[in-house]
Amino acid sequence: MSTVVLSVREMSVRFRMRGDRHIAAVSGVSFDLAAGECLALVGESGCGKSVLASALLGLLPGNAQTAGTAVIDGVDLLTADERTLTRTVRGRRVGLVPQSPAAHLTPVRTVRAQLEETLRELVGTPRAELRAAAVAAAERASFPAGLLDHHPHELSGGQAQRAATALALVGDAPLLLADEPTTGLDRDLVERTVDELRRHADEGRALLLITHDLAAAARIADRVAVMYAGRIVEVAAADRFFGAAGPRHPYARGLLAALPERDFTPIPGMPPELGALPDGCAFAARCDHRTDACRTLPRLTDGVACHHPAPDRAASDGTAPDRAALDGTAPDHAAPNHPAPDRAVPDDTAAEETARA
């Protein structure tokens, strides 16, 4: 059994707005994440992915209200005070691989200085050992030792990414949170970056990859969670999701069909305003399968929150995944090398139980 690193139950985040209005950015999200596992959280822009990431780091703005729990090593990230978050969570329990590393790194300090400072703060490395420890920390993220005395602006995109990853790894956090870590990178660099992240999951960390890049998710994820209008509408093994069986939720199927490598057919319409969500299924207005049943909110059942999901062919078809159709290559670490780990708590079941309660 693998250890559950992060357990999220019924997490909701609402922003209070003027005039008694609110925006429901995240609603009733539940999932578990195990050591050694990569869960990709995917969905269109504005569906709540980054808000969820900010909540896990205790970085929500003052007008945010949270509900539910997100527990890591006994600490509820949604209710922990600032002191606990600073001293025991950020960098120590949760490492962040940022969206734009060049912006995240301090521009006026060398990579070495930033690594040494982080080592001093997070690990308490004594002064005499800092130099060697910084070299070792850089090596873990394949950042070249010869570039340690460079400033961020002297690095290429990939080098900056590695520097940021090295910093994220210093505290040996059991959870790595990567929020759009491949934005703005060319495909080759995307692949190298996500492969690097996968390697850290293989070393036993839990990896939450937040991305709208489905090819990147297909390349390294064990499971995929699809978010729509603040809710998880499907959670599936990556092999099934990207393989011949495909997703079961019409929105998730639409996301894949919209890819240029697939049908290149966009989903018609726009997501609903998060300040004016319908009572029932938020996707119904854009969905070919909608019926009157969709006026009530579908619960996440067997990994899908839909009244009319595609049949579950996962158990029977056993077809090899078609990931190459997404990223144009057969990844080195395709499914057989990365079976989803056994989990102490079966995530989907837990989510469903919570949803039923």
Ligand SMILES: Nc1ncnc2c1ncn2[C@@H]1O[C@H](COP(=O)(O)OP(=O)(O)OP(=O)(O)O)[C@@H](O)[C@H]1O
């Ligand atoms: N401080 C805030 N106050 C009010 N609304 C907010 C605030 N921060 C985010 N939102 C809203 O929450 C919703 C979810 O935003 P979020 O940034 O999580 O989306 P996302 O899925 O990460 O999108 P993208 O892929 O574009 O980053 C959006 O409608 C956004 O406008």
